[in-house]
Amino acid sequence: INAEYGVQKYDVCLLMYTHASNPRASQTTFSHGSQIRELVTTTKRSVCASKAFFEILREKAGVTVKSKRSRKAPPKPLPNRYKSDPLTDRTIYPYKELNLYLNYDELMQEEEEEENRQDDQCHDEVVWSVNLKHDFRDKPSSKAIVQKPWIDDEPELRRLMGLHIKAGKTFGGDFFYGFFTTLRLYKAGIEHVDKAFLELKNLQELTLCGNSLRVLENLPATLRVLNAQYNRIESIASVRHLPRLQHLGVSFNKIETLDDFAEFAGDATELRSLDIGYNSLADHRSATASLQKLPVLKNLVLNGNPMCLRPAFRLQVVSRLPLVRWLDDGTISNHERTAALEMVAAEARMEQEKHHQGGEAEGTAPVGEDAHELEATDDEDKEGTMQPDTDVQLVVQVASVDGLHKMSQLTPEEEQAVMPDGPWMLEPPEDGDPPPPKPKLEHTLRVGAKILGQVAESEEIAMAEAASHVNLPVTLKIASLQPTVSNRNSLHSCGVEFHIIRRTYIKHSENESYYANLAVPEETPEEEVDKLRAVPEDSTLDEMVRVGSAGLGALLEGQDILPLQVEMWQGAAVKEAKLDNWTVVFDNQKHKHTPRLEQAAQSVRVDVVMSVRELATAAESGEADAS
Numbered sequence: 001i002n003a004e005y006g007v008q009k010y011d012v013c014l015l016m017y018t019h020a021s022n023p024r025a026s027q028t029t030f031s032h033g034s035q036i037r038e039l040v041t042t043t044k045r046s047v048c049a050s051k052a053f054f055e056i057l058r059e060k061a062g063v064t065v066k067s068k069r070s071r072k073a074p075p076k077p078l079p080n081r082y083k084s085d086p087l088t089d090r091t092i093y094p095y096k097e098l099n100l101y102l103n104y105d106e107l108m109q110e111e112e113e114e115e116n117r118q119d120d121q122c123h124d125e126v127v128w129s130v131n132l133k134h135d136f137r138d139k140p141s142s143k144a145i146v147q148k149p150w151i152d153d154e155p156e157l158r159r160l161m162g163l164h165i166k167a168g169k170t171f172g173g174d175f176f177y178g179f180f181t182t183l184r185l186y187k188a189g190i191e192h193v194d195k196a197f198l199e200l201k202n203l204q205e206l207t208l209c210g211n212s213l214r215v216l217e218n219l220p221a222t223l224r225v226l227n228a229q230y231n232r233i234e235s236i237a238s239v240r241h242l243p244r245l246q247h248l249g250v251s252f253n254k255i256e257t258l259d260d261f262a263e264f265a266g267d268a269t270e271l272r273s274l275d276i277g278y279n280s281l282a283d284h285r286s287a288t289a290s291l292q293k294l295p296v297l298k299n300l301v302l303n304g305n306p307m308c309l310r311p312a313f314r315l316q317v318v319s320r321l322p323l324v325r326w327l328d329d330g331t332i333s334n335h336e337r338t339a340a341l342e343m344v345a346a347e348a349r350m351e352q353e354k355h356h357q358g359g360e361a362e363g364t365a366p367v368g369e370d371a372h373e374l375e376a377t378d379d380e381d382k383e384g385t386m387q388p389d390t391d392v393q394l395v396v397q398v399a400s401v402d403g404l405h406k407m408s409q410l411t412p413e414e415e416q417a418v419m420p421d422g423p424w425m426l427e428p429p430e431d432g433d434p435p436p437p438k439p440k441l442e443h444t445l446r447v448g449a450k451i452l453g454q455v456a457e458s459e460e461i462a463m464a465e466a467a468s469h470v471n472l473p474v475t476l477k478i479a480s481l482q483p484t485v486s487n488r489n490s491l492h493s494c495g496v497e498f499h500i501i502r503r504t505y506i507k508h509s510e511n512e513s514y515y516a517n518l519a520v521p522e523e524t525p526e527e528e529v530d531k532l533r534a535v536p537e538d539s540t541l542d543e544m545v546r547v548g549s550a551g552l553g554a555l556l557e558g559q560d561i562l563p564l565q566v567e568m569w570q571g572a573a574v575k576e577a578k579l580d581n582w583t584v585v586f587d588n589q590k591h592k593h594t595p596r597l598e599q600a601a602q603s604v605r606v607d608v609v610m611s612v613r614e615l616a617t618a619a620e621s622g623e624a625d626a627s
Contacts, residue, residue: 049208049218050196052188056150057176061157152182152205178202186210193218229253229275236276240264247273251301255279262290272296277328278304282483284313288320299326303557304492306483310392311612314558315340328557392481394555395609396451396496398458398474403568403602404445404466407502407545415441418504418541433519439536440510447472447604448499450582452490454478460503481610491552497582498566498604500546508536546600547574549585555610562608570600 054065084091151157157179164175177199187210195218205225213231216238223242227249236250237260248271255276271294281287284307291297302308302317310316318324318332319340325332410418419425424438444460458472476496481487515535524532546568554562573588573596584597591597 049193249275251277258290265293273299275301277301281305303328394478396476399605442505451496495551498548504541564606566604568600568602571597
């Protein structure tokens with residue numbers, strides 16, 4: 001037994017019940033070296049919150065919780081007997097095929113699932129048993145577990161359990177349910193929160209990160225901090241039953257709208273911190289309108305949502321949520337607040353000018369009912385997802401390519417690899433005519449880029465003229481950047497991708513004189529002579545030699561202008577890839593800094609700009625291009 005509490009000789013088995021108001025006689029057995037008796041045995045993996053809580057309680061504190069409901073005996077399979085065939089000396093299993101025919105494994109699984117459902121319904125009738133041989137002084141070996149403690153008051157739990165056990169007291173579920181104020185269940189395989197979790201009546205901080213939750217339900221009303229990142233949550237409307245909640249963390253989930261949350265947001269009088277980043281929020285006006293109803297919101301995290309793909313998004317949020325003090329883990333400065341006010345004033349002036357110009361074009365300004373209709377139309381535009389007369393464009397401009405001078409010459413092995421097969425590759429014979437001369441090879445380089453499905457390439461530059469810094473202009477323009485989840489994921493993971501392609505010109509025309517003076521037998525017909533003296537056609541060979549990729553996740557964090565320097569990679573993965581493969585770096589992340597994908601001496605300098613363009617101007621430019 002744990003020597004820290006003064007007991008050294010005996011193993012103790014305590015059977016404790018949930019309802020302390022109706023105590024039952026506890027059975028205590030003292031036997032040197034005896035084993036703890038298990039009442040019920042089950043093999044089901046924990047999928048609900050209470051089972052995950054019981055499992056971590058067993059692992060950390062030596063407390064096992066089992067249902068005291070009597071369970072049916074599972075169906076028994078036919079005996080796995082075997083016989084030996086004396087003629088063929090083979091082993092025969094007469095019941096094996098019959099077990100397969102009866103689907104015994106499926107029958108066992110169905111029975112087990114039914115018993116587990118009955119256990120969940122009878123969650124109040126559980127038996128608590130404490131394994132006193134558990135050594136609380138053992139430290140977990142995993143660094144992740146050490147960095148993420150399951151509770152904050154583990155030393156106090158050890159002390160109280162030791163005092164109760166030393167005094168011979170009986171304590172049941174009320175002790176454990178009432179003790180915990182903090183609980184962290186990381187990657188516990190939780191799919192739902194069952195009603196048994198409501199028994200944690202003093203719980204104030206709960207962490208359910210890395211599970212498979214879809215709905216936040218059956219949570220104690222005493223919660224003040226709730227972290228449920230990395231789940232599958234689609235709505236947070238169920239947190240309306242948590243009136244004391246001060247922080248809610250639901251980032252990296254599947255939340256698409258906050259409309260259902262806005263219905264009761266005014267009742268969340270204590271919610272001061274909200275982390276809802278990296279979800280699927282696309283409508284920035286609807287989201288900010290819902291957040292405006294939170295009366296005491298001070299800390300807000302929105303980065304990573306598709307709606308962040310807008311220029312000056314941070315300033316727009318600051319202008320609509322004046323009470324927020326920290327946005328995306330950064331303090332809102334006075335300069336940002338001033339800039340947000342100026343932006344709002346500028347937008348108001350632009351709207352007035354447009355209405356004034358529209359009134360002059362019609363001859364008179366709208367008055368009476370027409371004015372009210374115009375104001376209603378403006379309100380509808382403001383409530384929409386995007387202004388009808390503006391759109392977001394993304395421009396990627398390659399400034400320069402560095403390190404191309406180190407690719408100005410090919411090695412003999414590379415020259416041999418690009419040389420086409422032909423008679424000029426034969427060894428010259430001792431007697432007879434020599435083989436034709438090798439064709440002349442000229443090499444050029446060009447840069448290709450791709451972002452969100454659009455591809456562009458630069459002009460070619462002679463490889464012999466490559467310098468340390470070469471300006472190869474490449475421009476990629478996304479005329480209408482839509483705030484969708486696919487665009488968000490693409491910009492965050494792959495972003496913008498680059499290829500450096502080497503084109504080899506194989507010129508046989510340089511050896512035209514050789515083929516014109518080629519000796520042929522006199523009796524050869526003229527048609528055959530023309531064929532023998534014909535110059536092979538010139539050809540080209542394109543080969544990918546360098547690849548690079550840079551994520552544009554900073555666009556989701558409020559930055560509109562990104563100067564980047566993209567590292568390039570080379571290796572076997574690049575040589576084997578096709579020219580239209582734009583995911584070489586992404587597919588070979590685990591092979592980086594290996595011979596398959598090693599860092600090259602080249603890099604690409606890029607400027608990424610996200611801005612707002614006027615649709616009317618774009619239409620006029622399109623008409624000009626068409627004319």
